[in-house]
Amino acid sequence: MESAILSGALGLLDGMFHLAPGQVVMMAIAGVLLYLGIRKGFEPLLLVPIGFGAILVNIPQAELMAEGGTLRFFYDFGIRTEIFPVLIFIGIGAMTDFGPLFSNPKIIMLGAAGQFGIFLTLLLALALGFDKLDAVAIAVIGACDGPTSIYVSSRYAPHLLGAVSVAAYSYMSLVPLIQPPIMRALTTAREKQIVMEMVQQAPVSKTTRILFPIVVTIVASIIAPLGTPLIGMLMLGNLLRECGVVERLKLTSENEIANIVTLLLGLAIGGTMAADGFLRVETLMVLALGLVAIGLDTVMGVLFGKLMCLFTRGKINPLIGAAGISAFPMAARVVQREGQRYNKKNHLLMHAMSANAGGQIGSVIAAAVMLSVLKGMGII
Amino acid sequence: MATSVTAPMVGKILKIEADTGATVEEDDVIIVMEAMKMEIPVVAPAGGTVKTIKVEVGQSVEAGEELAEIE
Incomplete structure (x- = not known):
C-alpha cells in the first residue's frame, strides 16, 4: 500500500524529471514574448497567445x-490548411479604409517599391544556402505583414513557422x-525638409469604393493566381465594409x-515553438534575415521616394517612401514624426498614409508575384 | 499683419497650448491635434502675439481650416 502511494506521488514529480534544458530555455523565451506583449505593448493580440x-x-x-x-x-x-491567415485577411479588409489611396494615386507606387526588399532578401537567403522554399518564407518577413508571412511559411516551410511569425510580428x-x-x-x-502640399480629402464616390476591391481582386489574381486566397479575402472584407448593405457581416x-x-x-x-524545433542556429538566421528584409524594404522605399522627388522637381518628400511597407499605420506615423523633426511645419502623415495603404496591398501582391514567378521557374 | 494657423489635416483638437494674447516664437506649438490616433503638434508659422483661438478642445476640423490667428 505504502509503495503504491509513494509511486503515485512520484508520478506527480515525473514531469520534473523529464524537463529538458531546452524546454526551460523555451519557457524563458515565451516569457520574453509575454513580457513584450503585456508590458511593452508589442502586438499583444498576437504575442500573448503565441507566448x-x-x-x-x-x-x-x-x-x-x-x-x-x-x-x-x-x-x-487552421495552419496546415492555411485557413487562419486567410480568415484574418477578411477582418483586415473590413478594418481598412483604402480612401487615402484615391487622394494621391501616384504615391501608390511607393507601396510597390517598398516590397523590393523581399526579393533582395530572397537572393540573400539563397546565397546563404537556405533551401529554396525556406528562403521564400524568410523573404516574406520583409513584407512586414503578419498574415501573409504566416500563409507563405505554413504552405512552403512549416518548420520555420514559429521563427517567421515571431520575427514578422516583433x-x-x-x-x-x-x-x-x-x-x-x-x-x-534639404530633402528631409520638403513640405508637401496639403492633401485635400477628395470626396471618393461610393461606386469607386465598391468597384475598387472587385477590380483589384480580378486584376491581381489573374496576374498572380497563387495570391488569390489572400488578396481575395482582403478585398472581400473591404467590399463588406464599403458596400454598406451588410453591416452585420462587416462587424x-x-x-x-x-x-x-x-x-x-x-x-x-x-505550439510550433517546441524546444527541439526552435532552438537551432536556423532560427537565429531567420530572425537576422527578417530584420535585413525590413531594412532593405525601407531602403528601397526611400530610394524610390528620392527618384519621385527628382521627377516631380522636389514636390515629393522622399521620407514618405519609408511608409511603403505594410506595417499600417506604424510606418506612416514614423514618417510624420521624422518629417516634423526636421521641419516643424511639415506634416507628411496623410501622404504617408497613402503610401502605407498602398504597401498593405503591395505586400500581398508582392508575395503572390513571388510565388507565381517561382512556380513559373518550376521551383515550387 | 495677421497670420493664420491652419489645420494641416483632418482631425480633432486635443489641446490648446497658447492663450490669447500670449507672445509666441516661430515654430512654437499653438495647438495639438489628433489624427489617425496620433498627436500632431501644430506650430506658429511666424512669431507674434496670439490674437484669437478659433477652435475648442474636442472639436473636429477639416484640412486647411483656420485654428488661430497670430499678429
Missing part, C-alpha cells in the same frame, strides 16, 4: 502537439526603431472572426 502556446508546448509529457493534442488540433485545423512593432536611422542616412538635409468580420482566429492562430503558432 502562452510556447509555454504549453514545452511542458514535458503533456504532448500538446502530439497526434490528438489540443494545440496540434488548432495547428492541423519587427512590425519595432518599425519605429528600425526605420528612422535608415531614413536619416539616405536623405539629404462580425472585423470583430468576432478576427478575434477568434487571432487567438487560435497565436496559440497554434506558439
Whole structure:
C-alpha cells in the first residue's frame, strides 16, 4: 500500500524529471514574448497567445502537439490548411479604409517599391544556402505583414513557422526603431525638409469604393493566381465594409472572426515553438534575415521616394517612401514624426498614409508575384 | 499683419497650448491635434502675439481650416 502511494506521488514529480534544458530555455523565451506583449505593448493580440502556446508546448509529457493534442488540433485545423491567415485577411479588409489611396494615386507606387526588399532578401537567403522554399518564407518577413508571412511559411516551410511569425510580428512593432536611422542616412538635409502640399480629402464616390476591391481582386489574381486566397479575402472584407448593405457581416468580420482566429492562430503558432524545433542556429538566421528584409524594404522605399522627388522637381518628400511597407499605420506615423523633426511645419502623415495603404496591398501582391514567378521557374 | 494657423489635416483638437494674447516664437506649438490616433503638434508659422483661438478642445476640423490667428 505504502509503495503504491509513494509511486503515485512520484508520478506527480515525473514531469520534473523529464524537463529538458531546452524546454526551460523555451519557457524563458515565451516569457520574453509575454513580457513584450503585456508590458511593452508589442502586438499583444498576437504575442500573448503565441507566448502562452510556447509555454504549453514545452511542458514535458503533456504532448500538446502530439497526434490528438489540443494545440496540434488548432495547428492541423487552421495552419496546415492555411485557413487562419486567410480568415484574418477578411477582418483586415473590413478594418481598412483604402480612401487615402484615391487622394494621391501616384504615391501608390511607393507601396510597390517598398516590397523590393523581399526579393533582395530572397537572393540573400539563397546565397546563404537556405533551401529554396525556406528562403521564400524568410523573404516574406520583409513584407512586414503578419498574415501573409504566416500563409507563405505554413504552405512552403512549416518548420520555420514559429521563427517567421515571431520575427514578422516583433519587427512590425519595432518599425519605429528600425526605420528612422535608415531614413536619416539616405536623405539629404534639404530633402528631409520638403513640405508637401496639403492633401485635400477628395470626396471618393461610393461606386469607386465598391468597384475598387472587385477590380483589384480580378486584376491581381489573374496576374498572380497563387495570391488569390489572400488578396481575395482582403478585398472581400473591404467590399463588406464599403458596400454598406451588410453591416452585420462587416462587424462580425472585423470583430468576432478576427478575434477568434487571432487567438487560435497565436496559440497554434506558439505550439510550433517546441524546444527541439526552435532552438537551432536556423532560427537565429531567420530572425537576422527578417530584420535585413525590413531594412532593405525601407531602403528601397526611400530610394524610390528620392527618384519621385527628382521627377516631380522636389514636390515629393522622399521620407514618405519609408511608409511603403505594410506595417499600417506604424510606418506612416514614423514618417510624420521624422518629417516634423526636421521641419516643424511639415506634416507628411496623410501622404504617408497613402503610401502605407498602398504597401498593405503591395505586400500581398508582392508575395503572390513571388510565388507565381517561382512556380513559373518550376521551383515550387 | 495677421497670420493664420491652419489645420494641416483632418482631425480633432486635443489641446490648446497658447492663450490669447500670449507672445509666441516661430515654430512654437499653438495647438495639438489628433489624427489617425496620433498627436500632431501644430506650430506658429511666424512669431507674434496670439490674437484669437478659433477652435475648442474636442472639436473636429477639416484640412486647411483656420485654428488661430497670430499678429
